[in-house]
Amino acid sequence: MATAKTPTASTAKKRSTTRKRSTSAASKTTTASKNGTAKRSTSSTSAAKNGSAKAAPAKRVTAKKSSSKATASKNGVSKSRKKSGTYSKETYMTWYEMMLRIRRFEERALMHYGQQKIRGFCHVYIGQEAIAAGIESALIPGDNIVTAYRQHGIAIGRGVSTKAAMAELFGKETGIVGGKGGSMHFFSKENNYFGGNGIVGAQIPIGTGIAMAEQYRGTDNLCVTMFGDGAARQGALYESFNMAMTWKIPVLYIVENNMYAMGTSVERTSNVTDLYKIGSAFEMPSEQVDGMRPEAVHEAITKAAAHIRSGKGPYFLEIKTYRYKGHSVSDPATYRTKDELNDYKGKDPVKMTEAKMLKDKIATEEEIKAIKDMIKAEIDEATKFAEESDYPDGSGLYEDNYLQEDYPYIKD
Ligand SMILES: Cc1ncc(C[n+]2csc(CCOP(=O)(O)OP(=O)(O)O)c2C)c(N)n1
Numbered sequence: 001m002a003t004a005k006t007p008t009a010s011t012a013k014k015r016s017t018t019r020k021r022s023t024s025a026a027s028k029t030t031t032a033s034k035n036g037t038a039k040r041s042t043s044s045t046s047a048a049k050n051g052s053a054k055a056a057p058a059k060r061v062t063a064k065k066s067s068s069k070a071t072a073s074k075n076g077v078s079k080s081r082k083k084s085g086t087y088s089k090e091t092y093m094t095w096y097e098m099m100l101r102i103r104r105f106e107e108r109a110l111m112h113y114g115q116q117k118i119r120g121f122c123h124v125y126i127g128q129e130a131i132a133a134g135i136e137s138a139l140i141p142g143d144n145i146v147t148a149y150r151q152h153g154i155a156i157g158r159g160v161s162t163k164a165a166m167a168e169l170f171g172k173e174t175g176i177v178g179g180k181g182g183s184m185h186f187f188s189k190e191n192n193y194f195g196g197n198g199i200v201g202a203q204i205p206i207g208t209g210i211a212m213a214e215q216y217r218g219t220d221n222l223c224v225t226m227f228g229d230g231a232a233r234q235g236a237l238y239e240s241f242n243m244a245m246t247w248k249i250p251v252l253y254i255v256e257n258n259m260y261a262m263g264t265s266v267e268r269t270s271n272v273t274d275l276y277k278i279g280s281a282f283e284m285p286s287e288q289v290d291g292m293r294p295e296a297v298h299e300a301i302t303k304a305a306a307h308i309r310s311g312k313g314p315y316f317l318e319i320k321t322y323r324y325k326g327h328s329v330s331d332p333a334t335y336r337t338k339d340e341l342n343d344y345k346g347k348d349p350v351k352m353t354e355a356k357m358l359k360d361k362i363a364t365e366e367e368i369k370a371i372k373d374m375i376k377a378e379i380d381e382a383t384k385f386a387e388e389s390d391y392p393d394g395s396g397l398y399e400d401n402y403l404q405e406d407y408p409y410i411k412d
């Protein structure tokens with residue numbers, strides 16, 4: 001067995017401080033897109049064209065501002081980016097398209113679950129789409145993401161095609177993991193997407209480890225490690241936070257605080273309800289973010305990523321959000337009031353972004369309609385693809401479980 005080299009605090013610190021200083025995440029992304037190295041195509045039809053439904057459909061959102069007045073501050077965060085309403089048309093169009101793609105995908109998934117075409121668990125991301133959009137526009141191509149089981153939207157944001165995602169929900173062999181994972185367990189190496197984890201909080205040490213690997217290799221990449229409010233009290237979080245701060249690991253922790261863990265509110269399980277404050281026990285920079293606006297998410301991630309890439313170690317964001325549906329498809333969500341739900345629907349990220357784009361003349365009615373039509377056609381196509389694909393024949397049952405092909409525990 002290979003012996004893992006564990007960095008000591010001092011070697012890790014040395015590595016992290018000698019790590020190349022990065023320019024702002026957004027400007028790096030622009031360069032990467034410009035030279036074509038990191039460009040992801042926008043629609044899944046291009047994925048179909050190149051013969052692979054798993055190919056990346058989503059373009060890396062390049063958050064460009066509409067005005068060139070902005071000056072980059074010391075840590076690479078553009079000052080004017082802190083004000084919303086200063087992003088380019090392209091950025092808004094990409095945010096809107098991504099959020100609408102996730103919304104329509106999830107609505108269709110719920111429909112097919114009702115028809116029993118999708119079985120098992122199914123946790124949808126409706127209401128939380130601005131988080132996926134704001135994260136993607138702020139990261140650079142090599143960055144990684146790992147999250148919990150409410151993950152279809154994050155995976156699609158990463159670049160998993162809606163075809164491969166829908167086929168996975170249907171349990172078909174063309175699914176992103178061959179139909180063996182289902183709703184909770186997407187995974188896509190080509191998109192630096194590490195799932196999809198069903199055990200509450202399990203991904204927190206995993207994400208810390210992925211980030212530690214990046215530090216060990218001396219790259220400029222970080223790992224966004226996401227979890228729900230229900231995971232914020234898991235012991236694994238405290239151990240990971242401590243290790244990450246001690247070794248200055250390049251990890252961005254995000255708690256998506258949608259106020260409930262299944263049917264249990266944060267108030268019932270925690271004395272401290274502003275979850276970002278957990279970071280203070282480790283002196284980890286921590287902030288609370290409005291998760292209903294892609295602008296706010298983008299700005300927070302950009303700032304946090306610049307801090308991490310400068311070698312200063314982890315950052316923690318509590319992103320306040322809301323899920324419109326129950327915990328999973330089988331939860332009628334009777335533990336919360338209609339008023340509470342309607343209050344959040346009044347801040348709906350898809351509708352509010354659309355309204356802003358029209359009001360500020362960022363896009364015309366026709367352009368918005370064109371995106372809606374394109375997404376509808378894409379989701380129709382994804383459904384057809386999932387329906388028409390075959391179920392796995394069982395021959396690959398033991399594949400993809402262990403790296404070692406002749407893993408000793410596998411018996412006839
Ligand atoms: C270790 C562990 N304990 C309990 C469960 C059962 N369980 C599944 S989801 C969940 C609630 C998690 O809520 P939260 O982290 O807030 O995520 P959300 O569903 O709101 O996105 C629980 C307790 C589990 N999967 N793993």
Ligand SMILES: [Mg+2]
Pocket residue numbers: 228229230256257258259260261262
């Ligand atoms: Mg929750």
